[in-house]
Amino acid sequence: METKQTISRVGAKPLLHTLVLALGLGAAGPALPQAAADLNAGRAKVEANCAACHGANGVSVADNIPNLAGQRGPYLENQLRALKSGARRNAVMGAVAAQLSAQDISDVAAYFASLPGASGTAKTALPAAIAMSQVTIPPDHRASMVMYQTVNRPDINQVRYLYANEVALRAAREGRDLPNGSHLVLEQHAARLGPDGKPVMGSDGYFVADRLIAYAVMERQAGWGKDIPANLRNEDWQYGVYTPARQLRSGVNHSECLACHKPLDRESYTFSIKALTEVAKRR
Ligand code: HEC
Ligand code: HEC
Structure with missing residues (x-):
């Protein structure tokens, strides 16, 4: 427009x-x-x-x-x-x-x-194309993926661990856009709270994780964007949320994921491309 x-x-x-x-x-x-x-x-x-x-x-x-x-x-x-x-x-x-x-x-x-x-x-x-998600979560992402960033979220008392697969790491290392086959998993943990109600800080400068809340996942495969409205579409990326028991959560409005990540179209729709690139280059 x-x-x-x-x-x-x-x-x-x-x-x-x-x-x-x-x-x-x-x-x-x-x-x-x-x-x-x-x-x-x-x-x-x-x-x-x-x-x-x-x-x-x-x-x-x-x-x-x-x-x-x-x-x-x-x-x-x-x-x-x-x-x-x-x-x-x-x-x-x-x-x-x-x-x-x-x-x-x-x-x-x-x-x-x-x-x-x-x-x-x-x-x-919710429209069907927004309610559905084809994203998967690997059975053991901590073994098969690489953790590339930790994020403190004081606004919501969480600490988050971000993981990427080999396809994403290789592209980041080579300075290419993340291609089909890229797969990112974000673990959301509630931070342990101290007596003052604030997150307890670990010696590494990150909040101490207390309890896993969910996995937020982005995955990109050929044709996955085709039914998503153009003003929300993130090329072929889809989003999904998995419970701690690794069940796909239903009722999620994936258009909110798409809208918030959409302005990052020059960074493969990710907030963390810099950290991903740095880690990929060090390996
Ligand atoms: C991905 C979800 C999403 C889409 C798509 C979307 N909106 Fe919204 N809209 C929201 C949310 C969430 C809010 C509440 C924002 C807030 O809390 O400040 C909102 C608020 C608004 C408001 C303010 C209403 C008020 O009472 O102050 C207007 C106007 C609006 N949207 C218009 C639109 C129009 C027009 C479109 C299509 C071009 C659109 N929205 C598409 C999620 C969306
Ligand atoms: C209000 C904006 C917003 C919405 C909505 C949102 N995200 Fe994000 N997302 C972020 C931010 C900011 C980060 C960077 C990490 C952080 O600050 O927690 C992020 C990071 C991620 C990452 C790690 C890769 C990256 O982009 O850095 C994944 C995976 C992810 N989000 C999935 C989702 C899913 C799935 C949804 C919908 C259920 C969603 N996001 C909705 C803002 C958003």
């Missing part, structure tokens, strides 16, 4: 400025006028780009995602602009909003505003 705004014509600004002042709106008021919203285009854009989380009908798929059906159009537009600029911060929704043009924003806002509102308990089912 194009992101360029087409409104900064010379001469338009002083007039608008006067208008904005006259209305008492100040700097945080609505942005400059745009082309009229197109409801049909709005519906198509919502179905393609927003349905995985907010539902095509504006009734969301989960409690952490707002319903948008029947919400006021100008409010939606303002929030989308703030999410796009980063003035309102949310890693998942920010990555989605970053891809919207000014026209997209007015179209989708008008469409959501036109829908009947829903009751607080109604939910939309």
Whole structure:
């Protein structure tokens, strides 16, 4: 989608400025006028780009995602602009909003505003392509993979261990994008807490792990991205969560994984490519 705004014509600004002042709106008021919203285009854009989380009908798929059906159009537009600029911060929704043009924003806002509102308990089912995951976990990843990074997460009292397979390590060593066959496993551990309620620090500078919570996995195989909406797709990567008993967790909204990792398209969609490359080169 194009992101360029087409409104900064010379001469338009002083007039608008006067208008904005006259209305008492100040700097945080609505942005400059745009082309009229197109409801049909709005519906198509919502179905393609927003349905995985907010539902095509504006009734969301989960409690952490707002319903948008029947919400006021100008409010939606303002929030989308703030999410796009980063003035309102949310890693998942920010990555989605970053891809919207000014026209997209007015179209989708008008469409959501036109829908009947829903009751607080109604939910939309996750689309099949978002609910499913083909990622696997090796039977003994600690033996067959290489641990390449430890991450303290003081924000959620966790310590995480990151593992990569040979395919990923070889590509990182050679400075190539991680190809099909790459497989990354992230162990999430609750940190042991001290009497002050804070994580206990080990002598290595990392939190002491107390209890395994889950395995977050990324794996890339040919064709795995083909059914995923383009604004979420991470080429052929898929995501999945395994329980400590190595069962694939169901009900996970994989579009959140995809959205948050999507801006890292130049780093093979990983947050840890630097550490992976360093470890791969040392071996
Ligand atoms: C991967 C999931 C995901 C997708 C896809 C997604 N959203 Fe969101 N959206 C969220 C989440 C999560 C929030 C809540 C953000 C927060 O807590 O600040 C949100 C919040 C919003 C808000 C703010 C609502 C409010 O009440 O303030 C708007 C507007 C919005 N989304 C519009 C869209 C539009 C338009 C699209 C499609 C172009 C879209 N979203 C696609 C997850 C998603
Ligand atoms: C809000 C953003 C966000 C979301 C959503 C997210 N991740 Fe990540 N992911 C990260 C960050 C940041 C890291 C780096 C390690 C850390 O800080 O914990 C990471 C690291 C990873 C890694 C290690 C490879 C790498 O990219 O460095 C895997 C595997 C992974 N995430 C899988 C998942 C899965 C599976 C999901 C969905 C269930 C998911 N992630 C959702 C932000 C996110």
